[in-house]
Ligand code: IMP
């Protein structure tokens with residue numbers, strides 16, 4: 001974990017501080033890929049990325065998995081434009097294919113209140129996968145409202161608003177290679 005201010009923008013009102021550097025992220029994802037491989041003993045795994053935040057994590061994770069892998073995506077939104085969750089999850093895009101009988105892993109960027117993943121877990125469970133697990137790159141357990149446990153967690157982080165590596169603030173910063181803490185002026 002680092003502590004340098006790496007960028008400012010919007011007339012110096014938004015500050016980014018590195019929390020997780022790209023090397024540490026890549027190393028941890030390689031470990032997660034190995035753990036998944038061991039758990040499924042070479043069986044095919046179907047990864048479902050939650051758009052948009054998880055797309056970069058999913059792309060790196062599957063390239064570190066040298067087993068039989070397929071992917072699909074769902075799109076949901078629970079956050080509005082800012083930092084507060086609306087408390088409601090809306091499904092914008094459903095899966096392209098059936099998951100019946102498959103080993104499914106839901107892949108999320110961050111597990112925060114748990115509203116998104118508990119909703120997705122519930123609707124996917126009804127579709128009769130052989131197994132259903134959750135992989136989250138980041139976990140903010142202190143913010144949990146719904147009880148959800150991820151089977152694979154990259155990093156447990158403190159209660160800070162983070163951006164980068166797929167995570168956004170009002171659709172910006174997804175392209176940062178590091179995960180950074182975003183400080184904003186009071187709303
Ligand atoms: P949950 O439903 O509260 O668990 O939140 C999950 C979603 O909220 C994530 O997929 C993110 O899109 C968003 N989110 C939660 N915390 C953060 C954060 O610190 N930065 C950016 N997005 C976040």
Ligand code: MG
Pocket residue numbers: 050051052053054109110
């Ligand atoms: Mg998201």
